[in-house]
Amino acid sequence: MISTxxxxxxxxxxxxxxxxxxxxxxxxxxxxxxxxxHPLHLNPEYAQQTRFGRQIAHGALMLSTLLGLVELHPVICNASTASTRSGSTPRRSSVMLCTPLPRSSRSDHDPTVRPR
Structure with a gap:
């Protein structure tokens, strides 16, 4: 749980x-x-000819799945909602998916924060 x-x-x-x-x-x-x-996600013959060598999940699917796995402490959720409502602009952050995740694999990811 993210509580900070x-x-x-x-x-x-x-x-x-x-x-x-x-x-x-x-x-x-x-x-x-x-x-x-895109056939990279849906067509095994096409995907086999790519640099990945097999079908992979959509980046947007992985991002939304990973976000769904993160549990935010209610105090943090309420604080970020309040700051957005008060007119402050939320920070923009960039996300980089470093390793494609093939279908039928588990997303036991390494959630370590790394420098850019």
Whole structure:
């Protein structure tokens, strides 16, 4: 559970979340929902010819899944909602997905904060 404000998270901090298995059905459902039907995600023959050598999940699917696995302490959720309502501009952050996650693999990711 993340129970500290963003500003207090430091390089090297870690947390542990639940895991989620990324299934073919999960990827196909996401492709239909978003209309992102790129063959890299859905066509094994096409994907085999790419630099990944196999089908991989959508980056946006992985990001939304990982965000769903993070549990925020209610105090943190309420604080960020209050600051947004008060007119302050929320910080923008960048996310880099370093390793593609093939379908049927578990997202037991390493949540270590790393420097850019």
């Amino acid at each position: 404000h963003f500003e207090n998270i430091r390089v090297g901090d870690t947390t542990t979340t639940e895991s989620r298995t990324i299934t073919e059905e999960y990827v196909r459902d996401f492709a239909e929902l978003t209309w992102d039907r």
